[in-house]
Amino acid sequence: MTDRILSISSPFVPAAFVARASSRLGRSAAAKAIGVPLSRLRAWEEGREEVTAEALEALRALAPDRPSKKPAVFSFVDLFAGIGGMRRAFEAAGGKCVLTAEWNLPALETYLANHGGDHPVVGDVRLLEASLVPDHDVLVAGFPCQPFSLAGVSKKNSLGRPHGFADETQGTLFFDVARIIDAKRPRAFLLENVRNLLSHDRGRTFEVIRRTLQDELGYSLSWRVMDGSLWVPQRRPRIFIVGIREGEAFDFDTVRRPAKGPTMASVLHRKGEKNADPRYAPGGVPLPRYTLSDGLWSYLRNYAEKHRKKGNGFGYGLVGPNDVARTMSARYGKDGSEILVQNGNANPRRLTPRECARLMGFDRPEQPPMVIPVSDAQAYRQFGNSVIVPCVEAIAEALAARLFACGGRALAA
Numbered sequence: 001m002t003d004r005i006l007s008i009s010s011p012f013v014p015a016a017f018v019a020r021a022s023s024r025l026g027r028s029a030a031a032k033a034i035g036v037p038l039s040r041l042r043a044w045e046e047g048r049e050e051v052t053a054e055a056l057e058a059l060r061a062l063a064p065d066r067p068s069k070k071p072a073v074f075s076f077v078d079l080f081a082g083i084g085g086m087r088r089a090f091e092a093a094g095g096k097c098v099l100t101a102e103w104n105l106p107a108l109e110t111y112l113a114n115h116g117g118d119h120p121v122v123g124d125v126r127l128l129e130a131s132l133v134p135d136h137d138v139l140v141a142g143f144p145c146q147p148f149s150l151a152g153v154s155k156k157n158s159l160g161r162p163h164g165f166a167d168e169t170q171g172t173l174f175f176d177v178a179r180i181i182d183a184k185r186p187r188a189f190l191l192e193n194v195r196n197l198l199s200h201d202r203g204r205t206f207e208v209i210r211r212t213l214q215d216e217l218g219y220s221l222s223w224r225v226m227d228g229s230l231w232v233p234q235r236r237p238r239i240f241i242v243g244i245r246e247g248e249a250f251d252f253d254t255v256r257r258p259a260k261g262p263t264m265a266s267v268l269h270r271k272g273e274k275n276a277d278p279r280y281a282p283g284g285v286p287l288p289r290y291t292l293s294d295g296l297w298s299y300l301r302n303y304a305e306k307h308r309k310k311g312n313g314f315g316y317g318l319v320g321p322n323d324v325a326r327t328m329s330a331r332y333g334k335d336g337s338e339i340l341v342q343n344g345n346a347n348p349r350r351l352t353p354r355e356c357a358r359l360m361g362f363d364r365p366e367q368p369p370m371v372i373p374v375s376d377a378q379a380y381r382q383f384g385n386s387v388i389v390p391c392v393e394a395i396a397e398a399l400a401a402r403l404f405a406c407g408g409r410a411l412a413a
Contacts, residue, residue, distance in 0.1 A: 018030075018041065018044045018051060019113045020371050020373070025062060027042070027045075030062060034062070045373070060116075072096035073400070074404055075136045075137050075138070076097060076098070076137060077097070077099040077101070078100045078141075079101045079125055079139065080101060080141050080142050080173070081107075082104075082382065082387075083110040083114070083362075083383070083386055086142060086387060086392055089390075089392035089396045093393060093396035093399070094400050095396070097115075097119060099136070100119065101121075103123045103125070107382050108121070109373055109374060110373060110374055110378075110379075113371040114371050119134075120132070125176045125177075125180075128180070130182075130183030130184060131183075136186050137186055137187045138186055138399070139184070139190075140190045140191075141190075142193070142387055143174050143177055143191065178217065181217055181243075187244070188242065188244050188399060188403055189241075190242055190392075191242075192238055192387055193239050194238060194239070195225050195238060197239050218245075219245055220243065220247065220248060220250075222242050222251070223240065224240060224252040229324055230257050230260075230391070231262075231361055232262065232391075233263050233264045233323070233324045234388070235326055236327045236328070237327075238388075242399065250399060250402060252395075252398075254398045255397075255398045256397070261324065263323060264321050264341075265322065267358040267359050268321060269354070271285055277352075277354045280352035280353060280354045286352055287352075290350045290352055291348075292347040292348055292349060292350070297348065299336075300336055300340075303316075304336070314336065314337050316336065316339075316348075317338075318341075319339060319341060325359065328356065329384050330380075331384065332380035332384050333377070338350065353380065353383070354372070356383040356384075357369070359383070360383050360386050361388050361390040361391070364390070
C-alpha cells in the first residue's frame with residue numbers, strides 16, 4: 001500500500017479507539033482498566049499525546065469492533081464514507097466492507113470509533129489507484145452533494161463560484177467513482193445524492209451521469225428519489241442510483257417500506273429516559289446550552305420573516321413530539337434554517353447530537369448507541385452530511401436479495 005492508505009499508526013486512528021473505549025466504558029473505567037491516569041486518557045483522546053502500542057491493543061480489546069448482525073455474504077467498498085451510514089446499512093444486509101475512503105479527518109475519527117479499521121482506509125479518492133482497490137461485489141458511494149444541492153447552488157451563485165461539474169474541487173468526484181467502477185467491474189453499485197441532481201443544469205448533469213454509467217460502462221441502470229420520512233421523522237428526499245452489471249435493472253419496487261413513518265417523539269429526549277447521554281441530556285433533560293438565547297431567537301425570527309416576504313422557504317422549522325422535521329443540513333446551527341424544538345415556556349432549543357443520531361437512523365432502540373467522539377459543531381456537520389441509515393438498509397437488503405438470493409438473510413454468494 002502507499003502512504004495514501006492509512007494505517008493504525010496514523011495519529012487520529014488511535015484517538016478514535018480511545019474515544020470508543022471511553023464512550024462504551026466511561027473514561028474513568030477505561031483509564032482504570034488499562035492502568036493509566038484519567039488525564040493521560042484525555043490527552044490521548046484529544047490527540048495531545050501519542051498512544052502507546054500496549055495501551056492501544058488494550059483499548060481495542062476493551063472495545064472491539066462490533067460484529068455484523070448477519071454473516072457476510074458479499075463484499076463492498078465504501079467511498080466518501082463520512083461517518084459510516086452506508087456501511088451500517090450494507091453490513092446489516094450481509095455485506096463486509098473491504099475498503100473505506102474518507103478524506104475528512106473528524107468524520108473518519110467518528111467512523112473508526114464506531115467501525116474500527118481492520119481493512120485499508122483511504123483519504124483522497126482522486127489519488128487512489130484503482131489497482132489498490134480490493135476486488136468487491138458492490139461499490140457504494142455518496143459522492144459530495146454540495147455542487148448539486150439547491151442550497152449549494154444558490155450559495156455558489158451568490159458568490160460567483162462554479163457549481164455542478166464545473167466545481168473542480170467536488171463536482172468532478174463522480175468521475176473518480178466511474179473510474180473505479182470501470183477498473184474493478186463490481187456486480188453492482190449504489191450511488192446517493194441530493195434530489196436536485198436530477199434537475200441540475202436542466203437535466204444535463206444527470207444525463208452525463210446516466211450516459212457514463214449505462215452507455216459507456218454498460219451497467220443496467222435504475223434510479224429513484226426516496227424520502228427518508230418513512231423510516232425517521234425527517235423529510236429528506238434523496239436520489240439513489242443502482243447499477244447492475246449483468247441482467248435486468250434493479251427494481252426499486254422490491255424495497256420494503258414501512259406503512260407509516262414515525263414522529264419526533266421517537267427522537268426527542270424524555271425526562272427520566274434510560275441510559276441518557278450525560279454529555280447532552282443528563283436524566284433525559286437537554287443541557288441549557290441547547291436552548292437559544294433571547295438574542296439568537298430574535299435573530300432567527302427576523303431571518304425567517306425576511307425570507308418569508310421574499311417568497312422562499314429559508315428559515316427555522318419548529319417541531320414538537322407529533323411533528324416530522326425538515327431536512328437536517330450540514331450547516332445546522334449556522335445558516336438560520338435549522339430544526340428547532342419546542343421547549344415549553346422557554347425559548348426553543350436545538351437538537352442535541354444524540355437526537356441527531358436518532359434522527360438520521362444511526363441510533364435505534366435495538367442497537368447500542370453510536371459513539372460520538374467529536375464536538376457538537378462537528379457532530380452537526382457529520383450527521384447533516386450523512387444518509388438515513390434504515391432507508392439505505394432497505395435498499396441494500398433488496399439489492400442483496402437480487403444479487404445473492406438472500407432476501408436480507410445470509411446465503412452463499
